[in-house]
Amino acid sequence: MTNNDARVGRLNQAPDRAGSYVLYWMQASMRARHNPALESAIACANERGLPCLVVSALTEGFPGANARHYRFLLEGLAETQTTLAERNAEFILLQGEPVETVAAAASEAALVIADASYLREPRRRRKELADRLSTALVQVEGDVVVPVGAASSKEEYSAATLRRKLQPLIEKFSSLPEEQHAECGPDRIDTSSIAPAYPHLEQLLAEDPQRVLDAISVDHSIPASRAYRGGFSEAEHRLNEFIDQRLAEYNINRNDPALSWVSNLSAYLHFGQISPLYIARRAQAALPPDHPGLESFLEELIVRRELAMNFTHYNPHYDSFECLPNWAKETLRVHSTDARLELYSLRQLEHAETSDRYWNAAQLEMLRTGKMHGYMRMYWGKRLIEWHRRPEAAFETAVHLNDTYELDGRDPNGYAGIAWCFGKHDRGWPERPIFGKVRSMTAGGLKRKFDIEAYAERWS
Numbered sequence: 001m002t003n004n005d006a007r008v009g010r011l012n013q014a015p016d017r018a019g020s021y022v023l024y025w026m027q028a029s030m031r032a033r034h035n036p037a038l039e040s041a042i043a044c045a046n047e048r049g050l051p052c053l054v055v056s057a058l059t060e061g062f063p064g065a066n067a068r069h070y071r072f073l074l075e076g077l078a079e080t081q082t083t084l085a086e087r088n089a090e091f092i093l094l095q096g097e098p099v100e101t102v103a104a105a106a107s108e109a110a111l112v113i114a115d116a117s118y119l120r121e122p123r124r125r126r127k128e129l130a131d132r133l134s135t136a137l138v139q140v141e142g143d144v145v146v147p148v149g150a151a152s153s154k155e156e157y158s159a160a161t162l163r164r165k166l167q168p169l170i171e172k173f174s175s176l177p178e179e180q181h182a183e184c185g186p187d188r189i190d191t192s193s194i195a196p197a198y199p200h201l202e203q204l205l206a207e208d209p210q211r212v213l214d215a216i217s218v219d220h221s222i223p224a225s226r227a228y229r230g231g232f233s234e235a236e237h238r239l240n241e242f243i244d245q246r247l248a249e250y251n252i253n254r255n256d257p258a259l260s261w262v263s264n265l266s267a268y269l270h271f272g273q274i275s276p277l278y279i280a281r282r283a284q285a286a287l288p289p290d291h292p293g294l295e296s297f298l299e300e301l302i303v304r305r306e307l308a309m310n311f312t313h314y315n316p317h318y319d320s321f322e323c324l325p326n327w328a329k330e331t332l333r334v335h336s337t338d339a340r341l342e343l344y345s346l347r348q349l350e351h352a353e354t355s356d357r358y359w360n361a362a363q364l365e366m367l368r369t370g371k372m373h374g375y376m377r378m379y380w381g382k383r384l385i386e387w388h389r390r391p392e393a394a395f396e397t398a399v400h401l402n403d404t405y406e407l408d409g410r411d412p413n414g415y416a417g418i419a420w421c422f423g424k425h426d427r428g429w430p431e432r433p434i435f436g437k438v439r440s441m442t443a444g445g446l447k448r449k450f451d452i453e454a455y456a457e458r459w460s
């Protein structure tokens with residue numbers, strides 16, 4: 001295996017065996033650049049004199065996913081397919097239940113490599129696949145700077161406690177994987193036994209990702225985003241622009257919703273279309289190490305993002321009210337009998353029909369583009385607590401709306417961000433109605449700090 005060993009872990013005890021190819025199941029790191037799992041698969045294939053086969057499984061009806069997410073994912077995969085071909089690796093887009101289809105694709109594999117996820121469902125699938133395979137399944141963690149288990153063996157209390165553990169390790173995990181060409185061509189792989197319809201979906205993908213979307217059964221009620229196009233090139237373009245124009249003043253302007261002084265990379269990170277380590281390295285190359293803009297950006301990209309991975313990895317209740325610390329659950333429950341001035345139905349919230357102009361603007365930004373500004377996400381989540389009788393229901397609504405409409409939804413960052421609104425990774429504050437000891441945010445605060453009218457005007 002290549003790269004730092006802490007990125008690599010065996011998921012079963014089956015030995016690797018003589019086979020016709022090395023299989024990489026690309027699920028989380030959907031990119032052909034700076035991808036440690038892909039580089040491990042190509043290196044293993046080259047060592048054995050075998051071709052490298054990469055498969056991704058399109059699951060129709062993946063919980064919470066809709067056309068907006070699939071379209072972005074497929075745009076990224078179309079580019080990945082082209083780059084894999086340039087690197088002499090074969091790509092097959094499987095259709096159906098991933099454990100079934102990937103297990104079938106592994107029938108002649110010498111070894112199977114997977115990337116890592118920190119969420120319940122993908123982890124269950126990897127475990128099931130590990131139990132099914134009679135060859136080795138190896139996981140390579142490439143969507144974090146520091147592997148989650150190496151950073152900490154337990155759920156961390158706050159950003160401060162994780163930061164202390166991450167900082168001495170970042171340097172050790174800062175090398176990007178070396179990129180190799182697959183030496184052995186894919187013509188030795190009998191693709192007909194792996195995917196009978198091959199290359200139907202792959203051809204559609206190469207022609208136009210929308211054609212794949214039309215051919216599969218997904219929820220089309222939420223349209224694709226016109227503001228964000230998926231893929232590594234698009235992510236890199238946004239990264240270049242961010243580094244040139246905004247990184248140096250990120251610490252000053254990042255919170256201002258009227259300016260939108262952020263990288264807009266979260267959806268690309270969510271779908272694994274760009275490596276967080278690559279982003280960090282590019283930012284580090286642009287500014288001196290103690291530059292406040294760089295420090296502030298790396299705090300979000302590494303500490304906050306990897307705190308979210310730590311949270312979903314170690315807290316099995318990450319997407320419900322149960323995940324919160326006891327003090328936060330208790331105080332919110334005690335104050336659930338406090339009078340609420342307004343209550344809204346899910347439909348009213350979904351359609352941005354509240355009396356709060358700023359909240360509606362944030363909701364509309366999310367509905368239209370697939371991405372709400374980060375500062376507004378905090379305000380948006382906090383207001384939901386005031387508009388539900390029970391805090392448990394407010395949490396549920398937040399998860400539902402976030403996962404449905406955000407392109408970067410269904411991500412550890414989303415669950416950690418929502419939980420933060422309810423007190424997670426935060427401390428207690430002076431007690432007040434409805435919120436109890438949980439920090440509150442008000443429209444007055446938005447008005448004092450930003451030109452929030454300009455933001456509201458833009459999205460109304």
Ligand SMILES: Cc1cc2nc3c(=O)[nH]c(=O)nc-3n(C[C@H](O)[C@H](O)[C@H](O)COP(=O)(O)OP(=O)(O)OC[C@H]3O[C@@H](n4cnc5c(N)ncnc54)[C@H](O)[C@@H]3O)c2cc1C
Pocket residue numbers: 254262263264265266267269270300301302304305306308372373374375377378381402406408409410411413414415416417418420421
């Ligand atoms: C209620 C709520 C819901 C959220 N839902 C999501 C979600 O579904 N998906 C998601 O990726 N993020 C979510 N966040 C975290 C954060 O708001 C977004 O990551 C950020 O706004 C993405 O925009 P950007 O890429 O332009 O960020 P930038 O400011 O440019 O930051 C760069 C990267 O750092 C990471 N980052 C930034 N802020 C945070 C943060 N507070 N916590 C963890 N990582 C961070 C992200 O990966 C981001 O792409 C949520 C936050 C809250 C409060």
